[in-house]
Amino acid sequence: xxxxxxxxxxxxxxxxxxxxxxxxxxxxxxxxxxxxxxxxxxxxxxxxxxxxxxxxxxxxxxxxxxxxxxxxxxxxxxxxxxxxxxxxxxxxxxxxxxxxxxxxxxxxxxxxxxxxxxxxxxxxxxxx
Amino acid sequence: xxxxxxxxxxxxxxxxxxxxxxxxxxxxxxxxxxxxxxxxxxxxxxxxxxxxxxxxxxxxxxxxxxxxxxxxxxxxxxxxxxxxxxxxxxxxxxxxxxxxxxxxxxxxxxxxxxxxxxxxxxxxxxxxxxxxxxxxxxxxxxxxxxxxxxxxxxxx
Numbered sequence: 039x040x041x042x043x044x045x046x047x048x049x050x051x052x053x054x055x056x057x058x059x060x061x062x063x064x065x066x067x068x069x070x071x072x073x074x075x076x077x078x079x080x081x082x083x084x085x086x087x088x089x090x091x092x093x094x095x096x097x098x099x100x101x102x103x104x105x106x107x108x109x110x111x112x113x114x115x116x117x118x119x120x121x122x123x124x125x126x127x128x129x130x131x132x133x134x135x136x137x138x139x140x141x142x143x144x145x146x147x148x149x150x151x152x153x154x155x156x157x158x159x160x161x162x163x164x165x166x
Numbered sequence: 167x168x169x170x171x172x173x174x175x176x177x178x179x180x181x182x183x184x185x186x187x188x189x190x191x192x193x194x195x196x197x198x199x200x201x202x203x204x205x206x207x208x209x210x211x212x213x214x215x216x217x218x219x220x221x222x223x224x225x226x227x228x229x230x231x232x233x234x235x236x237x238x239x240x241x242x243x244x245x246x247x248x249x250x251x252x253x254x255x256x257x258x259x260x261x262x263x264x265x266x267x268x269x270x271x272x273x274x275x276x277x278x279x280x281x282x283x284x285x286x287x288x289x290x291x292x293x294x295x296x297x298x299x300x301x302x303x304x305x306x307x308x309x310x311x312x313x314x315x316x317x318x319x320x321x322x
Contacts, residue, residue: 052312065301075304078311080283084318087264088284094176095186098193099169105194106201 042070045077052078171214172197174285175221181276182225184269192228196221215287215294222277222295267317275310282307 043051043060048070051060064070080088095101172193179192199220204212268276281287281295292307293300 052308055309061305064305071301071304071308074308078308078315080311080314083260084264084314085283087261088268088279091261091265091268092177092180092280092284094173094180094189098176098190099172101190102172102193102197105190106197109194109198 042067045073048074048077171212171217174214174218177280177284178218178221178277179225181268181280182222182273183229188228188232189225192221192225195224195228199224215291218281218285218287218291218295219297263318267314267320270317270320271310271313274306275313278303278307278310279314283311 043063047060048064050056051064052074055061064074175193175196176189179189179196180186183189183192196217200212200217205216206212268279271279277296278292281292282289287295289300289303289307293303296303298306
């Protein structure tokens with residue numbers, strides 16, 4: 039569409055969203071967009087009413103600041119607890135379920151420290 | 167950041183979640199996300215459109231997680247829980263009508279009206295906030311205004 043739609047056609051578009059050719063024209067036409075901006079503008083009473091019905095509570099900032107502080111503190115506490123738990127868990131694991139390799143290594147060291155030297159044949163026999 | 171942007175973030179949140187206490191939660195979540203993932207360096211001003219985009223996403227995300235618990239359109243709050251404006255008796259009815267009209271708009275329309283008509287964002291800022299092309303923002307806003315006017319006629 040090369041010609042601009044009439045005011046009536048623009049009003050019809052506002053009312054119904056159609057027809058498609060007007061819709062396509064408006065998408066690419068700054069002049070018609072400006073005209074529609076004027077035609078659809080809300081009156082002052084409605085605008086001030088909108089501000090009133092969406093007005094935040096007067097203590098919003100205070101509540102948000104407190105809420106954010108509390109949440110960050112809680113998250114930090116949970117993080118610290120998780121770290122402590124991880125350290126405790128590692129410690130318990132060492133006590134209850136020691137590393138078998140480390141245990142084997144220790145017994146080997148003990149054996150070599152106290153047992154008489156093995157003969158060459160015994161050494162070739164491998165683990166029993 | 168909270169004192170400069172909390173009110174605008176609250177309005178975007180309220181236009182999506184319809185509930186003042188949920189809107190509070192969204193404001194908190196937005197501020198935490200902004201604090202953690204700020205696109206600018208310390209001491210620099212966070213762009214309003216970026217913050218409102220975070221708020222928009224946070225509100226939608228909250229709404230999705232609570233969708234099952236949320237009340238249907240017929241049982242939305244009769245009015246915002248804590249409107250603390252100086253209401254004269256004759257003003258109350260008008261504000262109630264306006265709130266009724268607003269809550270019968272679709273979500274996109276409410277958000278557009280809150281961003282443009284209440285928070286006063288430019289079309290470019292709204293396009294950035296909602297990740298939509300500029301002409302789409304404009305045409306949707308014009309239609310949203312029209313819907314609001316129609317709804318107001320219906321409720322008056």
